[in-house]
Amino acid sequence: MSIQKQSIYIISDSAGETASNLANAATAQYGDVEFNLVKNIFITEFSDLTEILANAKKQNAMVIHTLITDEFIAYVNDFCKENKLFCLDILSPLVSEIQQRTHVNPTKLIGAAHTLNKEYFKRMDAMEFAVTYDDGKDPKGFLEADIVLLGVSRTSKTPLSLFLANKNIKVANLPIVPQSTLPKEIWQVDPKKIVGLTNDPSILNKIRQQRMIAYGLDPDTAYSDINNINQELDYAQKLYDMIGCIVINVANRSIEETSSMILHLLEIDECGYFGE
Amino acid sequence: MSIQKQSIYIISDSAGETASNLANAATAQYGDVEFNLVKNIFITEFSDLTEILANAKKQNAMVIHTLITDEFIAYVNDFCKENKLFCLDILSPLVSEIQQRTHVNPTKLIGAAHTLNKEYFKRMDAMEFAVTYDDGKDPKGFLEADIVLLGVSRTSKTPLSLFLANKNIKVANLPIVPQSTLPKEIWQVDPKKIVGLTNDPSILNKIRQQRMIAYGLDPDTAYSDINNINQELDYAQKLYDMIGCIVINVANRSIEETSSMILHLLEIDECGYFGE
Incomplete structure (x- = not known):
């Protein structure tokens, strides 16, 4: 039984609360394992994204992301696949499914859930x-x-x-x-x-x-x-x-x-x- | 362009906040679409689960779950697959990945993130x-x-x-x-x-x-x-x-x-x- 510090990388273009909560729910199942939760939030620059992923690769991190821009989603998912990094894309499958059912295009507005309405x-x-x-x-x-x-x-x-x-x-x-x-x-x-x-x-x-x-x-x-x-x-x-x-x-x-x-x-x- | 009320079923053995937040982040991308968010939380009885899924099927709902018991996870995932329901299992892939990496077994304790520690x-x-x-x-x-x-x-x-x-x-x-x-x-x-x-x-x-x-x-x-x-x-x-x-x-x-x-x-x- 090997116990080592596991890195989890949260990547979000918004506050990243959902992905963080998910990471917490999962890690709470492992009382004795040490985790290193790295929150990369409000990420809207491509250069930031490439740097984050390079670090994630170095640490063989598990990646969880809630991104909304198509290019960002594709980049993270492809990078993780190529580099055999565990990647959990939790937001885009749901957004796509709704689009397919309703034939309505998502606004693709970052942080739409935080609209000051x-x-x-x-x-x-x-x-x-x-x-x-x-x-x-x-x-x-x-x-x-x-x-x-x-x-x-x-x-x-x-x-x-x-x-x-x-x-x-x-x-x-x-x-x-x-x-x-x-x-x-x-x-x-x-x-x-x-x-x-x-x-x-x-x-x-x-x-x-x-x-x-x-x-x-x-x-x-x-x-x-x-x-x-x-x-x-x-x-x-x-x-x-x-x-x-x-x-x-x-x-x-x-x-x-x-x-x-x-x-x-x-x-x-x-x-x-x-x-x- | 067809706009109709879309049902999203949240299923959780705990408070279901993560899945609800995820649903909200996704639906916020569709200002004009009407959604019917059904929260099935603190679900620990198998009979409740079968009833929920029967209703989900009737409404062709999108299912998002954060369950921790193996039997429940398998049942929901299999039911959705057989009945061609959209199903987003956000918690168990992460829990499994951690188990595989650390060779530590998850406690499988429901609501572990809410431990009164x-x-x-x-x-x-x-x-x-x-x-x-x-x-x-x-x-x-x-x-x-x-x-x-x-x-x-x-x-x-x-x-x-x-x-x-x-x-x-x-x-x-x-x-x-x-x-x-x-x-x-x-x-x-x-x-x-x-x-x-x-x-x-x-x-x-x-x-x-x-x-x-x-x-x-x-x-x-x-x-x-x-x-x-x-x-x-x-x-x-x-x-x-x-x-x-x-x-x-x-x-x-x-x-x-x-x-x-x-x-x-x-x-x-x-x-x-x-x-x-």
């Missing part, structure tokens, strides 16, 4: 909305939001809000604290727009202890105390029952998974942006 | 950091940040901060307003970590007018006045010169493009997360 600005607005109405900062947000997230401390409210904002969805969130008074606006929101987040007590205990350590404090505080956590979670569950909202346990779920669950359960179409 | 929690922290230190809320953030963004109103400070946070980078930002006093912490930050954002006056004028209209106000206010905007931009430029930071004009640039420029100019490695 109405959808794009809607996404920017959703991001600003998430930041403005994070952490219950302004109760007005609950009435304007597409989704309202409730949850005790450390149930991923903020990252979830931002992730959903990236899909053009306006999200406001509110921390649930037993001692505090709920803003009255919560009761004016359609319960079908509200999600109650919860977590396993033992996981919350561990996360909160780590947080205390990160702050240079004693890990065992009231914040991380398991009895307090159980009380908080009980209080939250009773509140969710009163509101009549759906409840999701975020334990061992990534932000992506929880987001998908939320969209599925609230029957919200993800019509938004899926940027390259 | 140290990197993942670092990303969550970076997101919370961006929200906590958005809009100059707390000057402490400037000293802890990896990047400090400065800019007048409507230069994409918040979306840029969040986008970079998603790459595990801690970003704080500060709005630049001629009348206000700068927090003294700004002068304690290494200028190599600071980015001054600017924009074209005519674009700012238009964006700000639209914002006023969105608020139900007269579009021509002091906020959107071109002379005031020019003064603001002059003030900002002089400040950037004094600080000695790099300056980026965000006009006609997407968040992805500006982020890449920032990372390139500040020589920050994007070693972070590239989630599926």
Whole structure:
């Protein structure tokens, strides 16, 4: 069994996010292998392309590209074939297939997925909305939001809000604290727009202890105390029952998974942006 | 020239973000064609898979998948071949190639890119950091940040901060307003970590007018006045010169493009997360 550093070359005329994500999904399958991910992005000069490929050849790299210009695609694919380099052209087969089916010519505009159109600005607005109405900062947000997230401390409210904002969805969130008074606006929101987040007590205990350590404090505080956590979670569950909202346990779920669950359960179409 | 609604089926055992992004990059090349993007995500049951493929066949859909289980991959690829459906298997060729080169077996763990590891929690922290230190809320953030963004109103400070946070980078930002006093912490930050954002006056004028209209106000206010905007931009430029930071004009640039420029100019490695 030989373990060596494997080079993966991303080549894109745009931000190269899709190819990078693909490389990450593949490399995540190999915990022990060391990879050298080289991102060559916003490549629009032929001279850059020839230099990149010369380096890729030297390192016997795996090449993944999302290029849109015919000459560039042909050059990279031919170069890799001649030089026996592994080459994954993920964008052009799909673009060609659509052309063949619709008899419409692709615009061949570089970075077309990043066009500064109405959808794009809607996404920017959703991001600003998430930041403005994070952490219950302004109760007005609950009435304007597409989704309202409730949850005790450390149930991923903020990252979830931002992730959903990236899909053009306006999200406001509110921390649930037993001692505090709920803003009255919560009761004016359609319960079908509200999600109650919860977590396993033992996981919350561990996360909160780590947080205390990160702050240079004693890990065992009231914040991380398991009895307090159980009380908080009980209080939250009773509140969710009163509101009549759906409840999701975020334990061992990534932000992506929880987001998908939320969209599925609230029957919200993800019509938004899926940027390259 | 026939234009009809084209179905694209995404099939993933995880969140399906990579395949969705790829579909978006391709469809963005065809402004006038209507697409029907069907996301089949977190698919782990064989019965779901057979149903999805039956529907795909009915609609003569283009299939894009990122599956990791051998049986699922073989089933989808074979089904599409037999039924002459367009099928783009983007993940498994790369996973196989790595296996062949390293003689290491892939873990075949579903959603491995979403593992709740140290990197993942670092990303969550970076997101919370961006929200906590958005809009100059707390000057402490400037000293802890990896990047400090400065800019007048409507230069994409918040979306840029969040986008970079998603790459595990801690970003704080500060709005630049001629009348206000700068927090003294700004002068304690290494200028190599600071980015001054600017924009074209005519674009700012238009964006700000639209914002006023969105608020139900007269579009021509002091906020959107071109002379005031020019003064603001002059003030900002002089400040950037004094600080000695790099300056980026965000006009006609997407968040992805500006982020890449920032990372390139500040020589920050994007070693972070590239989630599926």
